Amino acid sequence: MRRTLLSLLVLAAAGYLFLPGAPDRLAGASEGEARGEKARQMPNEAASLDARRQQLAEKEVALKAKEEALGKLSATLDARVNELNAAKKGLEGAIVAKKKADSDRYKKMLKIYKGLKPDQAGALLNKLDDKMLIELLNQMDQKTAVKLIPYISQPRVLEWTRLNLQGN
Numbered sequence: 001m002r003r004t005l006l007s008l009l010v011l012a013a014a015g016y017l018f019l020p021g022a023p024d025r026l027a028g029a030s031e032g033e034a035r036g037e038k039a040r041q042m043p044n045e046a047a048s049l050d051a052r053r054q055q056l057a058e059k060e061v062a063l064k065a066k067e068e069a070l071g072k073l074s075a076t077l078d079a080r081v082n083e084l085n086a087a088k089k090g091l092e093g094a095i096v097a098k099k100k101a102d103s104d105r106y107k108k109m110l111k112i113y114k115g116l117k118p119d120q121a122g123a124l125l126n127k128l129d130d131k132m133l134i135e136l137l138n139q140m141d142q143k144t145a146v147k148l149i150p151y152i153s154q155p156r157v158l159e160w161t162r163l164n165l166q167g168n
Contacts, residue, residue: 106135106136106139107139109136110136110139110140110144113125113136113140113144113148114140114144118147118148118150118151119151121148121151122148122150122151122152123151125137125148125151125152126151126152126153126156130156130159133152133156133160134156134159134160134163137152137160138160138164
């Protein structure tokens with residue numbers, strides 16, 4: 001064993017065997033310079049990698065902040081959409097209630113006009129504006145409208161007829 005150890009030391013000293021920490025005698029000056037260059041590049045590369053890591057960490061922090069801001073905006077928008085949907089449902093309910101009330105009022109008015117004599121009802125209907133007259137005529141049953149038409153001014157009856165034929 002001593003002999004093997006001694007042989008290794010002789011080979012290492014002669015430069016035929018590279019031992020860690022032992023100088024390399026066979027390597028030329030260019031290899032030494034290359035190693036020196038590599039040694040100088042390694043700190044530069046390490047510094048570059050550190051700078052890149054720092055940049056990525058900063059970008060990650062900024063990205064997290066933006067994600068949090070977007071999350072808050074999203075929650076705000078969702079809450080606003082829910083508010084608007086609730087308001088929309090309320091308005092739709094109010095519209096339905098108003099239409100029902102209007103329909104009930106028209107039905108009451110129709111009963112009143114239906115109870116009058118045709119000439120009296122026609123005289124009163126002629127005093128209404130065109131839009132109201134047409135709406136009331138549209139709400140009336142056919143039998144009542146037939147009785148009232150001779151007592152309503154003919155241009156208004158023709159306008160009502162025209163609108164009904166056009167589908168308005």
